[in-house]
C-alpha cells in the first residue's frame with residue numbers, strides 16, 4: 001500500500017504539472033463538418049476553417065470567395081418545402097401551435113413584449129423546437145409549414161428551386177434542404193391528404209390503423225424528398241444535396257436513409273441536452289444503417305448548439321459540447337453537422353470544435 005502510494009502521488013503530481021490542466025487529447029477526430037452557419041467576414045472564414053468546418057452555405061460572391069480561400073466547400077441556398085396551403089393539424093395541436101407562436105396576441109403589441117410572452121409560453125409548455133418533444137401536443141415553432149404533398153406535379157416547388165438555382169453562384173457544389181416534415185411530427189390532415197390516405201388504404205388493401213397511417217405519412221415524406229432531389233439533379237447533375245432531417249418524424253426518426261439525399265444529417269443530440277448513451281446509440285444506429293435500401297448517401301450525426309443560456313431553445317456549455325463530440329467519435333462518427341453553425345466560432349466553443357474537428361495542414 002505504501003509502495004503504491006509512493007509511486008502514485010508523484011505520478012499524479014507529474015500528470016497535473018505536465019498536462020493535467022490541459023484537456024485530454026482526442027482519440028480520433030472528426031474530419032468533415034457540415035455547418036449551417038454563414039461567412040460574413042474573412043476573420044469568420046478563418047475561424048470556421050480552424051474549427052474544422054469543411055462544408056458551408058454561401059450567400060454571395062464574397063462569402064463564396066472566402067470559403068474557397070480557406071478550403072471550405074461552398075453550397076448555395078436552402079430549399080424548404082412549399083405547397084398550395086398550410087398543413088392541417090388536430091384542433092388541440094392547432095391551439096398549441098397558436099399559443100407557443102403567440103398568434104393570438106394583439107397585432108399592435110410591441111415586438112419586444114411579444115417576444116417575451118412567447119419565450120415565457122415556450123418555457124411553460126417545455127417547447128422543444130421541432131425535436132424530441134416531451135409533450136404530445138408540442139408543435140414546431142414556425143408560423144406554418146406547407147402541405148408539400150398537395151403540390152401537384154411540384155408546380156410550386158419547382159418554381160422555388162428554379163429561383164434558387166438561378167441565383168446560385170457558379171462553382172458552388174450543391175444545395176441544403178431543411179424543414180421537410182410535419183409541424184405536429186405526425187402528418188397533415190387536410191382534405192387532400194386524408195383523401196390520398198383513404199385511396200392508399202384501398203389500393204393496398206389495408207385497414208385504417210395508427211401504424212398504417214404512420215407508414216403512409218412517412219412514405220409521403222420520402223416521395224417528396226426524392227422528387228425534389230431528382231428535380232435538382234435534373235437541373236444540376238453535379239450538385240450534392242445536403243439535408244438535416246427536421247422536424248422529427250416520430251413514427252420513424254431514421255427514415256432519412258430511405259431517401260436519395262446525398263448527405264443525411266440525423267439528429268444525435270438536440271439543442272436540449274441528451275444523455276451520453278442516447279447520443280452514442282443514435283450515432284451507432286445511423287452509421288450502421290447508412291447503406292440500407294441500396295443507397296449511396298452519407299449519414300452524418302447532427303448536433304444542435306445554442307450559446308444563449310437565457311433562451312427557451314436552451315443551451316449547452318463548451319464542456320458539454322466536448323462530451324458530445326467525444327461520445328460521437330467513440331461511437332464511430334467521423335463527420336458532423338452543426339446548427340447553429342455560428343456557435344462553432346464563439347469563444348469557448350471554438351476551442352472545443354478546433355480540438356475535435358480542426359485539422360492542421362497536411363493532416
Ligand SMILES: [Zn+2]
Nearest residue numbers: 147188190193
Ligand atoms: Zn395536407
